[in-house]
Amino acid sequence: MAPFALAIAVWGFVTGVAMVNSGMPIPVGVLMTLTVFAGSAQLAVLPLLAVGAPLPVVWVTALIVNLRFVIFAASSRSAFVHLPLRQRVLAGYLNGDLGFALFSLRFADDPERGTPVQWGFFYGGAVVNWVVWQVASIAGLLLGGLAPTDWGLELAAYLALVAVLVPMATKFPAVVGVVVAVVLSLVTVRMPLRLGSLVSVAAGVCIAMVAERWQTSQRSGA
Amino acid sequence: MDALHDWSYMLAAIAGLTLGTVVTRSSFFVLPARIQLPERVERALRYAPACALAAIIAPGVLSHDKHVTIGWGNNQMWALIAASLVFAKTRNMLAMMVVGMGVFTALRLLA
Numbered sequence: 001m002a003p004f005a006l007a008i009a010v011w012g013f014v015t016g017v018a019m020v021n022s023g024m025p026i027p028v029g030v031l032m033t034l035t036v037f038a039g040s041a042q043l044a045v046l047p048l049l050a051v052g053a054p055l056p057v058v059w060v061t062a063l064i065v066n067l068r069f070v071i072f073a074a075s076s077r078s079a080f081v082h083l084p085l086r087q088r089v090l091a092g093y094l095n096g097d098l099g100f101a102l103f104s105l106r107f108a109d110d111p112e113r114g115t116p117v118q119w120g121f122f123y124g125g126a127v128v129n130w131v132v133w134q135v136a137s138i139a140g141l142l143l144g145g146l147a148p149t150d151w152g153l154e155l156a157a158y159l160a161l162v163a164v165l166v167p168m169a170t171k172f173p174a175v176v177g178v179v180v181a182v183v184l185s186l187v188t189v190r191m192p193l194r195l196g197s198l199v200s201v202a203a204g205v206c207i208a209m210v211a212e213r214w215q216t217s218q219r220s221g222a
Numbered sequence: 223m224d225a226l227h228d229w230s231y232m233l234a235a236i237a238g239l240t241l242g243t244v245v246t247r248s249s250f251f252v253l254p255a256r257i258q259l260p261e262r263v264e265r266a267l268r269y270a271p272a273c274a275l276a277a278i279i280a281p282g283v284l285s286h287d288k289h290v291t292i293g294w295g296n297n298q299m300w301a302l303i304a305a306s307l308v309f310a311k312t313r314n315m316l317a318m319m320v321v322g323m324g325v326f327t328a329l330r331l332l333a
Binding site for chain 2: 022083212
């Protein structure tokens with residue numbers, strides 16, 4: 001648990017620092033961190049909010065970054081489906097990256113689903129995750145503004161996103177998709193409303209699917 | 223007015239973002255069990271977040287005011303490359319941060 005708590009704390013602190021460095025007032029940042037509770041989505045939309053991008057572009061960008069949670073939910077649903085609706089929504093809300101990683105590592109091979117031990121483990125981890133995240137994030141909001149801007153603390157936010165990206169891009173199709181997205185996002189950097197990033201994601205996903213199909217055909221010798 | 227200080231804009235943004243967190247995270251906890259993701263959709267969803275993050279990181283570090291700034295003098299670029307290599311090798315977030323910010327600071331002070 002301790003290494004996870006440290007990762008959550010660093011990540012939360014950096015998110016807080018990034019929010020205040022983008023020029024966001026501290027009360028807005030505190031409200032955002034307490035409610036949105038999704039670091040990578042928050043970091044992703046900061047540049048959009050700073051230029052006053054249209055809200056649908058802000059929301060769609062965050063949804064794309066959050067799509068991985070749909071897969072998390074699909075793959076761990078069997079442990080949760082028997083709960084009352086309100087508890088399922090709450091469990092989902094708390095099921096972030098690290099909580100999910102811990103839970104699935106611990107119980108991946110457990111034939112029984114939804115046992116009391118699993119509950120205790122899930123909610124215990126989720127509560128620690130939530131508290132550590134919020135404390136670190138608010139600390140970042142309060143302290144981040146004290147550092148001079150030429151220290152480059154906004155770079156820290158991008159480095160933190162690398163820590164989310166790298167584990168997702170270990171296989172060949174994902175690497176191809178990421179390279180395409182990088183190149184296209186730079187080519188389209190002058191497109192209005194940051195629409196270039198949506199174009200880059202669409203193209204990256206399509207090329208990744210093509211790469212995956214090519215890889216499969218190579219393996220099967222067809 | 224600066225959008226970040228526009229309370230109605232920010233409150234609307236935050237409300238939508240919070241809804242986005244809840245909807246994506248609890249999606250399959252709430253949907254009836256008979257609803258499954260089609261395999262193609264699930265495969266495509268696996269790639270979208272990585273591409274989205276790449277499309278946020280690259281322009282953030284490698285462009286300024288809508289102009290691409292890849293070049294020897296882009297300290298953030300070198301910091302990003304060093305940090306990515308360290309993280310790919312060690313998967314240690316703290317080490318990655320220290321190296322990345324260290325490279326940036328060293329280049330900034332040397333320049």
